[in-house]
Amino acid sequence: MAVSAPTPTQVRRRLLFALHAVTLIVAAALIVYISIDTLANITPRITEGYMRIGFWTCIFFQAEIIIEAIIGQHTRQKFIRLGIFFIICCPVLSILHHYNVQMSAEVEYLLRFVPLVRAAAVLASMWGQMTTSWVNGMFRGYITLLVSTLYILSLLFFVEEYHVNPQIQSFWDTLWYAVMQMTTCGSNINPVTPAGKAIGIILSAEGLILFPVFTVYITHAFARTRASQNV
Numbered sequence: 001m002a003v004s005a006p007t008p009t010q011v012r013r014r015l016l017f018a019l020h021a022v023t024l025i026v027a028a029a030l031i032v033y034i035s036i037d038t039l040a041n042i043t044p045r046i047t048e049g050y051m052r053i054g055f056w057t058c059i060f061f062q063a064e065i066i067i068e069a070i071i072g073q074h075t076r077q078k079f080i081r082l083g084i085f086f087i088i089c090c091p092v093l094s095i096l097h098h099y100n101v102q103m104s105a106e107v108e109y110l111l112r113f114v115p116l117v118r119a120a121a122v123l124a125s126m127w128g129q130m131t132t133s134w135v136n137g138m139f140r141g142y143i144t145l146l147v148s149t150l151y152i153l154s155l156l157f158f159v160e161e162y163h164v165n166p167q168i169q170s171f172w173d174t175l176w177y178a179v180m181q182m183t184t185c186g187s188n189i190n191p192v193t194p195a196g197k198a199i200g201i202i203l204s205a206e207g208l209i210l211f212p213v214f215t216v217y218i219t220h221a222f223a224r225t226r227a228s229q230n231v
Helices: 008-041 048-071 076-088 092-098 105-111 116-130 134-161 171-182 194-210 212-230
Strands: none
Touching: 008 048, 008 116, 008 134, 048 076, 048 092, 048 116, 076 116, 092 105, 105 134, 116 134, 134 171, 134 194, 134 212, 171 194, 194 212
16 A cells, blocks of 8 residues: 655644754753853853853844744734844854844843743744643643742842852852742741842742742643543
8 A cells, every 4th residue: 555645734744843853952952061061160151152052042043033034924913033043043242242232141141042942932932732631731831930940040040149148159059048048938048139039029920920820730630630530
């Protein structure tokens, strides 16, 4: 029996899936590099190594967006979203450094992670395609947001507090602090810098906002299980 050739729509979906998979791999590599760079230098200031890696990562994300716009079948709203992501993925740090624009070390550090917004959107899209339940998709999206912001703010807290706070001896101390703040349990570590205190507030607020999602998800899963048993 002859195998039918894939339709153009199937070919486009496979190409987009492969392109998105490569995008996630590049994003993961960027996170690993930022982590290694941060823990090695313990400074929020940008290094020359990151400037090169970050620049080419942004260029790749923009190229990926252009390719998706070309091969995909999109509505006007989808094209607008792709345009917004294209702007977000501009190598802002390289442009600002080229024109000698001054900014605080904290803002400069956080700008490293801005291109990863594209990777988060890609991940949400792939999860949406692999699940038929909007609750599962929402739950996975919230988990991604929770873990990513927890990790990013932990890194920033580490570089801000390490040199001035005797309670911070390693990155694991800051990770413990971030987890305790996000769960609103509190920690025995007290931030001493203004940025560290602001991070503590953000983590607590995020925990108060996002953790109720777990309750919604568990309730939905329980109700779905009961409904399937009664059928």
